[in-house]
Amino acid sequence: MLNIVANQVSSSVDWLGLLLLVWLAVVAAIVVWYRRDIVRLWREPVLKLPVLVLESDDWGAGPLSQASALDDMAAVLRRFRDSTGRPPVMSLAVVLAVPDGSAIAVGGGTYRRVCLDEAPLTRVLDALKRGEAEGVFSLQLHGLEHYWPDTLMASDDQRVLAWLREASPASTESLQARFQYRWIDTRCLPSSPHPSAAVEEAVREEVEAFRRAFGRTPAVVVPPAFAWTPVVERAWSSSGIECVVTPGERYVRCAADGELVDDGERFANGDRSNGILYLVRNDYFEPARGRDAEYALRAMRRASSAGRPCVLENHRVNFCSEPAMRAHSLQELEKLVACALSLMPKLRFLSSSDLFHILKVGDPHWIMPRWRDRFPYFWQRLSHSGRPWKLLRLTGVALLGGFLLRVAPIQSTELKSHPL
Ligand SMILES: [Zn+2]
Incomplete structure (x- = not known):
């Protein structure tokens, strides 16, 4: 009798052992399959404090109404300070030229x-420059133009040809999307790459134009429409x-249907290649x-709980369209900054350039060095990773990890200090 019981227990143990082995193999397979995503989530620096970076694109060459829009925006921003006395900064991606419509009209087809x-x-x-001197603007490069001039000049689209010949400085926003791309040749779709020598010359020209306007080389660039190539990166770096x-x-x-296609690379804040460090915009x-202050505050909450800076995308069109929209956008900007400060007393305002320098040197005043402190944020990031997290939930790893996080003393004081 005892032998029978002993055999049954032994058999159960064997089965349990087998099940455990199968479970471990499945978990290992998930981790191996998604290793690049998991490693990327882990290597992305964890910030010690909530950070807000506001970025707005397309400013500079274009409609003259931008001047008063910029002054209005600066007036809102300088009303606020974070706990270190720093005002919120709008990092403006600047375009340095538009067509000289009158000259093109009489120039016989020359740009x-x-x-x-x-x-x-x-x-x-x-x-x-006024806003930058006051500390509420930080200027970064968008492009010499928000298009590739030869692409527009070669077009037989009458709307493009009329746009090139407008007497007053034109808005690139009114061009079809495919004509707003600078770093890919969209004369025919699907697109083709520009010759490397043309890219290098165009980068040299745009950096020189930025230096002429602002007296320095730009540290940060925002590629127009986020369409660019490694060849462009190497030229920027040089x-x-x-x-x-x-x-x-x-x-x-x-692509032939006009959709932009990525090259499969995925970037996290602080990643590097081709002599470039990447910053990642995480929301709008x-x-x-309709992506107003409430929407942006939710994005801030998500970014803060994952130990990430909240880098928000914005465009000049919010502030340069009809007066009612400009007033609404200014009100929402004021609401966003005021509510962010009230919800997160430790919030810091940074420009993209500030954040870049922090990540470049791995500044220990801003970045958590210890894995024990970083782990809860990594877990938070993993829980928003989509399919990997679904599979970890199905296998029970998510439940087990959540339990261990609650009972193990690895949650950092920094996480507790995050107000949201
Ligand atoms: Zn743009």
Whole structure:
């Protein structure tokens, strides 16, 4: 009798052991399959404090109404300070030229540009410089133009040809999307890459134009429409640019249907390649499209709980369209900054350039060094990773990990200090 019981117990143990082995094999397979995503979540630096970076694109060469819009935006921003006395900063991606419509109209098909440091655009340039001097703007490169001039000049689309010949400085936003791409050749779709020599020359020109306007080499660049290539990155790096803002991926071509296609690379804050460090925008503040202060505050809460900076995307169109929309966008900007400070007393305002320098040197005043402190944030990031997290939940690893996080003393004081 005892032998029978002993055999049954032994058999159960064997079965349990087998099940455990199968479970471990399944978990290992999930981890191996998603290793690149998991490693990326782990290596991304964890910030000790909640950080808000506001980024707005397309400013500079274009409609002269930008000058008053910039002044209005600066007036809102300078009303606030974080606990260190620093105002919120709008990191503005600047375009340095638009078509000189009058000159093109009489030029017999030759492209001519008017630059930001030339009349009548100096009004906009002065507003940009005023805001920077007050510490509420930080200026970064968007592009010499928000398009590739040869692509527009070669077009037989009458709307494009009329746009090139507009008498007043034109808005690139009114062009079809495929004509707003700078770093891929969209004369025919699917697109093709520009020759490397043309890219290198165009980068040299745009960095020189930025230096002429602002007296320095830009540290940070925001690729127009997030369409760019490794060839462009290497040219930027050779010209002294050190940081590229990305949506977490790199769109390198335009398909036959006009959709942008990425090259499969995925980026986290602080990743590097081709002599460039990447910053990742993680959400939006676009009141004109319904992504208002409430929406942005939710994004801040998510970013803070994952130990990430909240890097929000915005465009000038929010502040440069009709007066009612401008007023609404300014109100939402004020609400966003005021509510963020009230919800997160430890919040810090940084420019993209500030954040880049912190990540570049791994500044220990801002970045958590110990794995024990970083782990809860890594777990939070993993819980928003989509399919890997679903599979970890199905296998019970998510439940087990959550339990261990609650009972094990590895939760850092920094996490507890995050107000949200
Ligand atoms: Zn843009």
